[in-house]
Amino acid sequence: MATLLALDHITKSYPMAGQEVPVLKGISFSVQEGEFVTIMGPSGSGKTTLMHILGCLDVPTQGEYHFRNMELAHLSEMQLTRVRREQIGFVFQNFNLLTTLNAVENVALPLIYQRISRQEQYRRAREALARVGLEHRLTYRPNQMSGGQQQRVAIARALVTRPPLILADEPTGNLDSQTGLEVLQLFKELSQEGHTIIMITHDHDVAKWGQRILEIKDGRIVADREVTA
Amino acid sequence: MIGQTLRISFRAIWAQKVRSILTMLGVIIGVAAVIALVSLGNGAQQSITSHIQSLGSNLIDVNVGYNPFAAGAAATTSSTPPTPPPPLTPSQVAQLGSTKGIVAAAPVMSGSATLAVGDNTLSSSLDGTSSAYASILQYHVAEGRFLSPLDVQAANPVIVLGSGDASSLFGAANPIGDIVTVNGIPLHVIGVLAAKPTSAGSNPNDFAVIPWTTYNQIFGDNGITTVDLSAAKSANVNNVVDRLEDKLLNWLGSSQDFTVTAQSQILSTLSAVDKVTTYLLGGVASISLIVGGIGIMNIMLVSVTERTREIGIRKAVGASTRDILLQFLVESLVLSGVGGLIGVAGGVAFSHVIGQALQSTAVVSVPMTIVAFAFALAVGLVFGLWPATRAALMRPAAALRVD
Structure with a gap:
């Protein structure tokens, strides 16, 4: 298996009240293609910041970020946008669907920015929705769907561009345990289909769904272990 | 892409109907005022012109009689009326x-x-x-x-x-x-x-x-x-x-003892005065258009703030700085453009109503109408630029953190 991405001594600090507050203090790890990695840590450990850097939503203060054969740590905003658009699919804790758009339109959203035809956008959006089992909810607005359905729409949106990496930030955090399990089952299936997934959680039971758990605490990785079934 | 951007804009505007209409109102009133006032000015000018022309535009009047305002006349200090010529x-x-x-x-x-x-x-x-x-x-x-x-x-x-x-x-x-x-x-x-x-x-x-x-x-x-x-x-x-x-x-x-008046001179003076008045009215009305533009900017800034999360989501899924800039610019252009169109319709209708009420003809000037509409679009563009730039330059991570 080829290495998809590798972080090398990544640090990130935020200016706060005139001082630089370090959030990430030298993170190094790599992820192979096809892996399902969970990053686990308590709140305040820096895991969301880590996800933002992994997802090119933010840049590290120091360190190197290799993604395939690219070096991402020092790219311009325009180049980062391209990486986000083509390489990464996001799933957020609070779904982050646009309330004014229906399910197909939400899923088609990333494709708008890929400049492909409307028919193709919708065809692929319907396909992605079918993959997550929502082919009968195409024209539903987010507020007409349950939390589990909304999160599946969000997963379809992450899948629709067929990105090499899916990043999920606490995807079950806003769901009851039953629908949470369904969403986790979906991630497991996606992993079995060959998708590379990095999932962030504070919950040990959720973390166990991955093949490998990275534990993060106070901005450092404190454990890196394979999950034994 | 532009088609889809337009659709997104119309949707966003439609989602806030009342607010959008109130925002447009500034532009609507501005454009309507420009068109109506200029039309009435033109109408007045035409009726003055046709009145004078009906007297004969080649007409010259000679009046014999004391004219204290004659050009080149010596200023007199005497208060006794001069003997008539x-x-x-x-x-x-x-x-x-x-x-x-x-x-x-x-x-x-x-x-x-x-x-x-x-x-x-x-x-x-x-x-x-x-x-x-x-x-x-x-x-x-x-x-x-x-x-x-x-x-x-x-x-x-x-x-x-x-x-x-x-x-x-x-x-x-x-x-x-x-x-x-x-x-x-x-x-x-x-x-x-x-x-x-x-x-x-x-x-x-x-x-x-x-x-x-x-x-x-x-x-x-x-x-x-x-x-x-x-x-x-x-x-x-x-x-x-x-x-x-x-x-x-x-x-x-004595040059104070007679007056020679040519209608054509009066005509050109009057129409010059009237033209200045018309442009002045149009200028005053276009100030309200600019005020309308400030209204658009205000509401666009509010909209950008409210939709910080939306901007974050769009950026996360691959929207570039340019995509976001374009989206908000188009939105402000749609606001001012739709407002401008309604304003044109309102202005034309209003000038006819007023024209009939005052029994003078209102002459809607097509170039002026186009200028007013273009000005409304320009106002939308200029006043949309700052909010759109603000939206476009948001850091995606920061935008997503907002509740």
């Missing part, structure tokens, strides 16, 4: 008429008189003049004939009625050959003038004309103080006016 003689009128560039001259004495046919009386303006009057003031004879030189020479008891007076005194009947008394003096009706189009504020048909010699017999001889002249079409009116002034100065000795 002597009136002109018929031969001086003829000399004015033979000035180079002048094709006709007629002495004009104006007053009002009571015209009567049987029990039917009418108070009307009455001009005493000569046969050239009709051609100078561009009146055509509808029935009968106009004054002849012989009528003037012999002081014949004849009268030519304006179409308004003719219908007031005789109704639909043909007045030719009938008798009209003027201040009790019986005169034969020899002609009726064709009606001229009326324009705001005056009616050029409610009057009657008699020979000036007859006029003197009825009202007493006060001499000729007014002469209407007609300049040749090809003549340079300013030069002709200069020549007339030279002659009058020669006879009367």
Whole structure:
């Protein structure tokens, strides 16, 4: 298996009240293609910041970020946008669907920015929705769907561009345990289909769904272990 | 891509209907005001122009009488009224008429008189003049004939009625050959003038004309103080006016004793004034358009703040800085464009309503309408730029953190 991405001594600090507050203090790890990695840590450990850097939503203060054969740590905003658009699919804790758009339109959203035809956008959006089992909810607005359905729409949106990496930030955090399990089952299936997934959680039971758990605490990785079934 | 951006914008605007309409209102009122005010200004200008042209745009008036405002006149400190200058003689009128560039001259004495046919009386303006009057003031004879030189020479008891007076005194009947008394003096009706189009504020048909010699017999001889002249079409009116002034100065000795007025000069002055007024009104109205633009900017800034999370989501899924900039710019352009279109419709409708209420014509100027609409779009673009830039430059991570 080829290495998809590798972080090398990544640090990130935020200016706060005139001082630089370090959030990430030298993170190094790599992820192979096809892996399902969970990053686990308590709140305040820096895991969301880590996800933002992994997802090119933010840049590290120091360190190197290799993604395939690219070096991402020092790219311009325009180049980062391209990486986000083509390489990464996001799933957020609070779904982050646009309330004014229906399910197909939400899923088609990333494709708008890929400049492909409307028919193709919708065809692929319907396909992605079918993959997550929502082919009968195409024209539903987010507020007409349950939390589990909304999160599946969000997963379809992450899948629709067929990105090499899916990043999920606490995807079950806003769901009851039953629908949470369904969403986790979906991630497991996606992993079995060959998708590379990095999932962030504070919950040990959720973390166990991955093949490998990275534990993060106070901005450092404190454990890196394979999950034994 | 642009199509989809437009759809997104319409959607965002539609999602906030009330707010969007209130925002557009500024632009709507601005555009409507520009169009309505300029239309009314144009209408006023046209009615003034057509009124003056109906008098004959080649018309030159000579007035003999003390004019304290004459250009080049020496300032007098004396408070006693100066002695009036002597009136002109018929031969001086003829000399004015033979000035180079002048094709006709007629002495004009104006007053009002009571015209009567049987029990039917009418108070009307009455001009005493000569046969050239009709051609100078561009009146055509509808029935009968106009004054002849012989009528003037012999002081014949004849009268030519304006179409308004003719219908007031005789109704639909043909007045030719009938008798009209003027201040009790019986005169034969020899002609009726064709009606001229009326324009705001005056009616050029409610009057009657008699020979000036007859006029003197009825009202007493006060001499000729007014002469209407007609300049040749090809003549340079300013030069002709200069020549007339030279002659009058020669006879009367003081430039304060006469006034020479060319209608074409009045016309150009009035239309210049009117043009300035129109542009001024348009300018004032366009200030409201700019205020409308500030309204758009205000609401776009609010919208950008409210939709921080949306911007974050769009950026996360691959929208570039340019995509976001374009989206918000298009949104502000749609607001100002739709507002502009409604404003154009409102302005055109409003100018017709006001035009009818004021009984003047409102002339909607198509170029001005296009300019007003383009200005509205420009306002949307300019005032949308800052909010759109703010949206576009948001850091995606920061934008997503906002609740």
